[in-house]
Amino acid sequence: MQEDTTDTLSRDGHIIFNHMIVIDGKIGGSWKRSIKNNQVSVETALFSSIPKSKHPGVMKAVKRYLQFEAK
Amino acid sequence: MTNADLLHYRLINQQIADSAFTKPSEIVGWMGAMQSQEYALAKWAIGLRLPELVDKDVEKAFNDGGILRTHVLRPTWHFVTPADIRWMLTLTAPRVLAVSASMFRKLELDEAVFKRSYQTLIKTLKGGNQLTRVALKAALERARITAVGLRLG
Numbered sequence: 001m002q003e004d005t006t007d008t009l010s011r012d013g014h015i016i017f018n019h020m021i022v023i024d025g026k027i028g029g030s031w032k033r034s035i036k037n038n039q040v041s042v043e044t045a046l047f048s049s050i051p052k053s054k055h056p057g058v059m060k061a062v063k064r065y066l067q068f069e070a071k
Numbered sequence: 072m073t074n075a076d077l078l079h080y081r082l083i084n085q086q087i088a089d090s091a092f093t094k095p096s097e098i099v100g101w102m103g104a105m106q107s108q109e110y111a112l113a114k115w116a117i118g119l120r121l122p123e124l125v126d127k128d129v130e131k132a133f134n135d136g137g138i139l140r141t142h143v144l145r146p147t148w149h150f151v152t153p154a155d156i157r158w159m160l161t162l163t164a165p166r167v168l169a170v171s172a173s174m175f176r177k178l179e180l181d182e183a184v185f186k187r188s189y190q191t192l193i194k195t196l197k198g199g200n201q202l203t204r205v206a207l208k209a210a211l212e213r214a215r216i217t218a219v220g221l222r223l224g
Contacts (some may be wrong), residue, residue, distance in 0.1 A: 022087075024075075024078065025075070025078025025079060025081060025082055026078065064119075064122065065115065065118075065119075067125065068115060068118040068119075068124070068125050068126055069115075069125075069126055070125065070126075071126075071127075
């Protein structure tokens with residue numbers, strides 16, 4: 001997890017929120033999926049302003065996504 | 072109304088906070104049209120609104136024709152329902168055809184070619200018949216219509 005928001009925003013060289021993490025209705029970071037050996041995995045990058053108390057909710061959403069993708 | 076209220080309403084109206092629906096076609100019908108350029112993520116856009124479903128359920132709805140993925144708005148790929156596709160095309164076709172006119176000329180696609188293409192497509196697809204792009208290309212070429220590159224697109 002990156003703590004520097006600037007890096008997070010410019011990770012791909014430009015700011016496009018097409019893989020948003022939405023927390024309480026607002027963008028709270030971004031995510032990226034990768035596929036290795038037919039297995040989907042998710043990498044999250046939350047803004048440093050997001051309190052730790054919100055992390056479990058994000059993990060729950062990631063888990064649900066992986067369940068959706070499971071073959 | 073506060074910003075927090077608006078954000079909350081948005082999540083509810085978008086069927087994200089909770090959903091009254093159970094089927095992909097119901098979600099797509101509620102949303103009207105859903106961007107589906109990236110197919111895998113577009114299926115997830117439906118899945119995140121229907122927590123009971125997995126990818127293959129959405130895939131099935133697509134293969135069964137419950138949801139369509141086609142160029143209807145800008146045009147780029149969108150999911151729409153069979154119930155909505157006709158009136159949406161009626162509304163958007165004039166503009167899409169106007170912006171495509173010079174491309175059609177460049178590709179030598181005119182009224183006569185379109186007419187023959189439609190006849191071939193209707194003949195091969197009627198009765199709910201499904202064909203791959205490769206099979207449709209072959210059918211068009213049997214009707215002596217060159218279907219390569221953008222002309223096929």
